[in-house]
Amino acid sequence: MLIKDVMNINVKTIKPTDSVKNAAEKMTKNHIGSLVVISTEGQVKGIITERDILSDVVALGGDCTNTKVEEIMTTNIITISPENTLEETAKEMTENKIKKLPVIDEVGKIVGIVTASDLVAYEQKMIEKLAELLVSPEVRKIGG
Numbered sequence: 001m002l003i004k005d006v007m008n009i010n011v012k013t014i015k016p017t018d019s020v021k022n023a024a025e026k027m028t029k030n031h032i033g034s035l036v037v038i039s040t041e042g043q044v045k046g047i048i049t050e051r052d053i054l055s056d057v058v059a060l061g062g063d064c065t066n067t068k069v070e071e072i073m074t075t076n077i078i079t080i081s082p083e084n085t086l087e088e089t090a091k092e093m094t095e096n097k098i099k100k101l102p103v104i105d106e107v108g109k110i111v112g113i114v115t116a117s118d119l120v121a122y123e124q125k126m127i128e129k130l131a132e133l134l135v136s137p138e139v140r141k142i143g144g
Contacts (some may be wrong), residue, residue, distance in 0.1 A: 003089055004082035006122050007103045007112030013038045016045055016070035020057050023048050023069050036102050037073045042109045044102055046073035079104045082111060090119055 014023050014035040023035055027050060034049040048069050056072040057064055079102045080089055089101060093116055103112035 001086050001122070002082065003080060003084045003086065003103055003114055004112070006086065006118050007082065007114045008118065009112045011036055011102070011110050011113045013110065014048065014069055015040065016068065016073065018069050019065055020048075020053055020062075020067040020069060020072065021064040024050075024053055024064060034100055035069075036110055036113065037069055038110060044077070044079060044104055044108060044110055045070075046075040047077050047100070047102070048073040077102065080114070081105075086119055086122065089114060090116075093119075 012026060012030050012032055012035050014026060014037055016037050016039070026035060027033060033051075034047055036044060037046040037048055039045055052072045052074065053064070056062070057067050078092060078096055078098065080092060082103050082105070084092075092101065093099065099116045101114050102110055103114060105111050
């Protein structure tokens with residue numbers, strides 16, 4: 001199974017020059033904990049999370065209206081291809097201790113996002129299907 005089969009294509013993004021306040025509002029409106037930061041050309045520049053906002057602005061008494069996303073976003077982020085397998089992606093997440101990975105195409109444009117929760121949900125569905133198969137009276141015997 002490939003990432004393109006399980007990724008979320010409805011990626012919420014923000015520009016580096018937008019305010020942290022705008023980022024927080026967008027996260028709240030969409031019930032998400034992060035936004036992918038993209039340039040005007042659509043290139044991935046980084047990611048901003050709720051934690052970034054809390055630790056780098058709010059906890060320090062900063063001004064969310066005048067602080068720009070680019071001032072606190074995480075840069076040099078790890079990304080993956082839609083052609084990565086679920087196993088490769090899970091390994092990347094566990095080795096780097098990250099829960100979300102932007103999915104980019106061959107020219108560096110965002111095409112999706114995948115989370116650790118997405119991978120767990122897919123695996124859970126597969127386990128449920130296998131469990132149903134184990135108890136199904138309709139299972140064919142090999143050679144029969």
